[in-house]
Amino acid sequence: xxxxxxxxxxxxxxxxxxxxxxxDIGDGEFVSIVGPSxxxxxxxxxxxxxxxxxxxxxxxxxxxxxxxxxxxxxxxFQQPILLDWRTALxxxxxxxxxxxxxxxxxxxxxxxxxxxxxxxDFAASYPHALSGGMRQRVAIARALVHExxxxxxxxxxxxxDALTREQMRxxxxxxxxxxxxxxxxxxxxxxEAVLLGDRVVVMSPxxxxxxxxxxIDIPRxxxxxxRRNPRFLEAEESITALFLERGVLSRA
Numbered sequence: 001x002x003x004x005x006x007x008x009x010x011x012x013x014x015x016x017x018x019x020x021x022x023x024d025i026g027d028g029e030f031v032s033i034v035g036p037s038x039x040x041x042x043x044x045x046x047x048x049x050x051x052x053x054x055x056x057x058x059x060x061x062x063x064x065x066x067x068x069x070x071x072x073x074x075x076x077f078q079q080p081i082l083l084d085w086r087t088a089l090x091x092x093x094x095x096x097x098x099x100x101x102x103x104x105x106x107x108x109x110x111x112x113x114x115x116x117x118x119x120x121d122f123a124a125s126y127p128h129a130l131s132g133g134m135r136q137r138v139a140i141a142r143a144l145v146h147e148x149x150x151x152x153x154x155x156x157x158x159x160x161d162a163l164t165r166e167q168m169r170x171x172x173x174x175x176x177x178x179x180x181x182x183x184x185x186x187x188x189x190x191x192e193a194v195l196l197g198d199r200v201v202v203m204s205p206x207x208x209x210x211x212x213x214x215x216i217d218i219p220r221x222x223x224x225x226x227r228r229n230p231r232f233l234e235a236e237e238s239i240t241a242l243f244l245e246r247g248v249l250s251r252a
Contacts, residue, residue, distance in 0.1 A: 033187070
């Protein structure tokens with residue numbers, strides 16, 4: 001699914017959250033967005049999803065101008081936001097029910113997705129019995145159950161411990177390589193952005209604008225060894241140097 005942002009900007013009253021953004025995301029591409037807190041990364045995702053209107057410019061998803069909520073995409077938020085009284089399978093099927101569909105025809109697909117994210121044995125478990133990483137896997141399966149062509153992910157691993165976060169990164173790449181949906185992935189982590197993205201969009205401080213776009217030419221899959229790839233080190237150092245130059249990071 002193709003996504004185009006053309007001079008898209010967003011104001012909240014007198015505050016400009018996003019300066020005009022021009023970005024073209026190809027079908028099946030994995031694009032990471034990295035930038036400092038408050039630079040408009042989450043706002044950009046909400047503009048693409050049609051959850052917020054642009055103040056000026058336009059957003060086009062799958063050749064259609066976005067003028068309201070886009071229903072053919074999946075959205076994974078920073079927190080899993082699961083229903084405590086539903087099992088893992090019930091939470092995945094919840095999206096189907098909210099779309100007015102009967103859940104029964106979707107059960108096999110939901111179970112298959114739980115298998116794909118490593119939770120096949122936990123379909124009947126409730127959220128309180130799942131770890132943070134497992135709950136986030138349920139949220140990813142829920143976002144994919146209706147077969148969206150576009151997946152938006154807003155710092156989905158931010159609340160996880162380092163080891164779980166690394167495993168989730170590897171699992172997400174494997175899932176994307178199997179399904180090849182278009183992914184727009186927001187993160188604060190430079191290495192996560194580089195390890196996951198076909199391209200990395202580097203945002204400036206607010207009002208957020210695209211400071212630089214890097215092509216990431218690292219073979220997939222990018223497992224643990226990818227951190228030793230010279231191209232990874234070069235991209236990470238380039239983004240870090242840009243943040244130092246902009247005052248986002250300090251050497252002190």
